[in-house]
Amino acid sequence: MVRxxxxxxxxGLKETENTDEMIEVFAEQRKIMWVDIDRPSDExxxxxxxxxxxxxxxxEDCLHDLQRPKLxxxxxxxxxxxxxxxxADKRVRVRAGExxxxxxxxxxxxxxxxxxxxxxxxxDVYRKNPALFEKGTDFIVYNLMDALVDEYFPLLDDIDERxxxxxxxxxxxPDQSVLNDLFKxxxxxxxxxxxxxxxxxxxxxxxxxxxxxxxxESRAYFMDVYDHLMRxxxxxxxxxxxxxxxxxxYLSSVSNSMNSVMKVLTVITTIMMPLSVITGIYGMNFExxxxxxxxxxxxxxxxLMAASVAAMVIYIRRKHWL
Numbered sequence: 001m002v003r004x005x006x007x008x009x010x011x012g013l014k015e016t017e018n019t020d021e022m023i024e025v026f027a028e029q030r031k032i033m034w035v036d037i038d039r040p041s042d043e044x045x046x047x048x049x050x051x052x053x054x055x056x057x058x059x060e061d062c063l064h065d066l067q068r069p070k071l072x073x074x075x076x077x078x079x080x081x082x083x084x085x086x087x088a089d090k091r092v093r094v095r096a097g098e099x100x101x102x103x104x105x106x107x108x109x110x111x112x113x114x115x116x117x118x119x120x121x122x123x124d125v126y127r128k129n130p131a132l133f134e135k136g137t138d139f140i141v142y143n144l145m146d147a148l149v150d151e152y153f154p155l156l157d158d159i160d161e162r163x164x165x166x167x168x169x170x171x172x173x174p175d176q177s178v179l180n181d182l183f184k185x186x187x188x189x190x191x192x193x194x195x196x197x198x199x200x201x202x203x204x205x206x207x208x209x210x211x212x213x214x215x216x217e218s219r220a221y222f223m224d225v226y227d228h229l230m231r232x233x234x235x236x237x238x239x240x241x242x243x244x245x246x247x248x249x250y251l252s253s254v255s256n257s258m259n260s261v262m263k264v265l266t267v268i269t270t271i272m273m274p275l276s277v278i279t280g281i282y283g284m285n286f287e288x289x290x291x292x293x294x295x296x297x298x299x300x301x302x303x304l305m306a307a308s309v310a311a312m313v314i315y316i317r318r319k320h321w322l
Contacts, residue, residue, distance in 0.1 A: 001017070001037075001038045001039060001040065001044070002017060002019055002022070002035065002036075002037050002038075002040065002044050002047060003015065003016070003017050003035070003036050003038070004016050004017070004021075004022045004025075004033055004034060004035040004036070005033065005034045005123070005126060005127070005133070006021070006022075006025055006031055006032075006033050007031060007032045007033070007130060007133035007134075008030075008031045008032075009134065012130060013126075013127070013130035013133065015127070019044075019047055019051060022035055022047070022051070023047070023051040023052070026051070026052055026107060029106045029107075030106075031106070032106060032107070032133050032136075032137060033106070033107045033108075034107070034108045034109075034110070034123075034126070034133075034137075034140055035107070035108070035109045035110070036109075036110045036119060036123065037109070037110065037111045037112070038112060038115070038116075038119070039112070039113055039114070039115065040111075040113075045062070045063060045111075048062060048102075048109070048111065052102070052109065054074075054077075054079070054102055054109075055074050055079070057072075058072065058074065058079040058102070061079070061081060061100065062100045062111045065098060065113070066083070066096065066098050067081045067098060068081070068198060069081050069082050069083055069195075069198040069199045069201075069202055070198070070202065071202045071205050071206065076104055077102055077103060077104040077107075077213075078102075078103055078104075078211075078213055079100070079101070079102050080100070080101045080103075080141075080202060081098060081099075081100055082098075082099045082100075082101070082145070082148060082199055082202065083096040083097070083098060083099070083195045083199065084096065084097045084098075084099045084112075084114075084116050084118065084148050084151065085097075085151045085152060085155055085195075086114045086115075086116070094155065094188055094191045094192060094195070096191075096195055097112060097113065097114035097116060098112065098113065098114075099111075099112050099116060099119075099144075099148060100112065101141060101144070103137055103138075103140075103141050103213060104137065104213065105136070105137060105138075105213060106137065107137060108137050108140045108141060108144075110144065116148075117151075118144070118147035118148055118150075118151055119144065119147075121147060122140075122143050122144055122147050125143065126140070126143075135217075135218075136215060136218070137213075138213060138214050138215055138218040139218055139221070142218055142221045142222055142225065145203070145222075145225050146221075146224070146225050146228070149199075149225055149228045149229055149232065150228065152192065152195075152196065152232050153232070155192065156192070156232065156235050156236065156239065159185060159188060159189060159239055160239065162181070162185060163185060163239060163242055163243065163246065166178060166181050166182060166185070166246060167246055167249075170246060170249050170250050170253055171249075171253060174250050174253040174254055174257070178250055179247070179250055182243055182246055182247050182250065185239075185243050186240065186243045186244075186247075189236055189239050189240050189243065190240070192232075192236050193233065193236045193237070193240065196229060196232050196233050196236060197233060199229060200226065200229040200230065200233060203222060203225050203226040203229060204226060206222055207219060207222055207223060207226060267316055270312060270316070271309055271312045271313065271316070273312075274305070274308035274309070274311075274312060275305050275308065275309065278301065278304055278305050278308065279305075282301055
């Protein structure tokens with residue numbers, strides 16, 4: 001689907017899906033236009049090359065999936081590749097969608113192969129308040145990037161909640177499922193860090209004073225986007241460290257549990273050692289062993305073993321081994 005907002009201060013806002021009209025406005029460069037190419041067919045995607053005549057390398061990046069986030073300058077416009085959050089399941093497997101932008105002082109062209117809710121939401125904002133177009137195309141770019149970045153916050157908040165629940169399970173019931181969940185969280189947070197880091201560099205490049213497509217007024221707004229990306233990256237770093245700490249706590253808890261079991265088994269073995277000695281002595285096949293023919297020899301052996309056990313238990317308790 002190819003759709004466009006065409007804005008002129010005199011005639012106001014016009015919304016169209018007529019690609020011929022888009023190409024005409026694009027060529028004239030007199031009106032402000034935002035073209036959104038959403039999940040296009042092969043024929044619709046050709047407008048990038050045949051209609052708008054963007055650089056072949058930039059067009060190629062659009063058509064290939066998940067290029068690394070970057071910012072390229074071309075004659076009269078810039079091209080940016082960013083990664084948006086498309087979906088995240090219960091196992092924190094994050095699916096990223098590529099979001100491409102061409103922008104100059106008169107137009108913005110966005111291209112994406114996935115349905116991106118933040119794009120539709122931003123278009124609704126401009127549809128309801130067309131006067132926003134008068135601020136310029138750099139504000140369209142700002143609103144899109146700000147909305148894209150803000151979609152990462154709920155994802156990180158969800159990871160924070162999951163991590164808090166897992167930390168409670170570590171000390172209550174540290175079974176194998178806890179470790180599995182921690183590994184899933186770590187994979188998810190690593191994926192998010194890889195998505196955020198290069199996009200932070202993109203905004204940083206746009207904030208340079210020699211970047212001609214940004215006005216001084218909009219620079220402060222892009223600084224806010226950069227601050228959000230820095231905050232996201234710091235949060236991702238923090239959660240990554242917390243996950244590593246939780247893994248260490250899990251292994252320590254399992255080790256302590258194992259040590260407790262070994263301690264109990266050792267105490268039991270220690271208590272049983274005198275019994276083994278006594279039964280070993282009376283199990284020897286000597287003919288002349290006084291207790292063997294004594295009337296109370298059997299009871300004597302049991303009493304001796306019971307006394308040995310009692311003595312060992314008293315000794316162990318005094319040593320605070322149990």
